[in-house]
Amino acid sequence: MLTEDQRAECVASLLESHRTKVQGLRPSERFPQIELEDSYAISSAVAEAKVKAGARIIGHKIGLTSKAMQAASKIDEPDFGYMFDDLILNDGAKVPFDSFCVPRVEPELTFILKEPLKGPGIGLIDVMRATEWVVPSIEIIDARVTEPRRIFDTVADNGAAAGIILGGRPVRPTDVDLRWVGAIFYRNSEIEETGLAAGVLGHPAMAIAWLANKVGQYGTVLEPGHMMLSGSFTRPVHAKKGDTLHADFGPLGSVSVQFT
Secondary structure, eight states, X not given: OXXXXXXXXXXXXXXXXXXXXXXXXXXXHHOTTOOHHHHHHHHHHHHHHXXXXXXXXXXXXXXXXXXXXXXXXXXXXXXXXXXXXGGEEOTTEEEOGGGOSSEEEEEEEEEEESSOBOOSXXXXXHHHHHEEEEXXXXXXXXXXXXXXXXXXXXXXXXXXXXXXXXXXXXXXXXTSOGGGOEEEEEEXXXXXXXXXXXXXXXXXXXXXXXXXXXXXXXXXXXXXXXXXXXXXXXXXXXXXXXXXXXXXXXXXXXXXXXXO
16 A cells, blocks of 8 residues: 555656656556555546646546457456546547557447446446447547556556547447447558457446446446446557548447547
8 A cells, every 4th residue: 555645656647647748657666565546546636636727527437348458458357537528529530649648549339327327236227227328439548657557557547548539320228239339440441450349348338337336335426427438349559640540330330530
């Protein structure tokens, strides 16, 4: 367990990396005795600083929910972070490459709630009942800390959240079998990854259930109107300057983003 001063040192380093777009030393290397509770406290403190600076929390992101992502990150459990209003981008957005440290992108489904969810005891049916829309999305993730990252580092770094592009055809949660929603992920017209949403814990709604139960331990409620990113069902694709990333969700339309 870290002291308050040690946690504050990690918070300051992460905020500096957000400002400069230069990776900082990962918390687990700086303080090998770090525990998961420390990491979530660091993430919360960074979120509080962003809110004080004018950002607004609009939901949560869940990461490392698929075998593909866990294998790519060498981490064997999900994590979560906060979503802020300044992370939302329009479909087809052109984003400056220099706004990130090491950007990667991944396709996923975003759940928008119409009813609150509070764990423990939340299951798939509870999530389906509480969801108003499911929206095809691309998430931009960015490592503000050096490799090799451990779960302590990704959690402290807000699950690497760096941007979300919403697009395609939003659907009601019962309009389609969400397990079979697929995506073909292109970089500059070349297919990089393909996958099915069932890769996320067997059903993408189970990621939202996991989150509700996880944060419910601390009395946190997933609020109506908030967006919940359920996690990628492919490996992340590295983005380079000039790249266009395009996710084709078939009947649910497509989403794209360009790095300039």
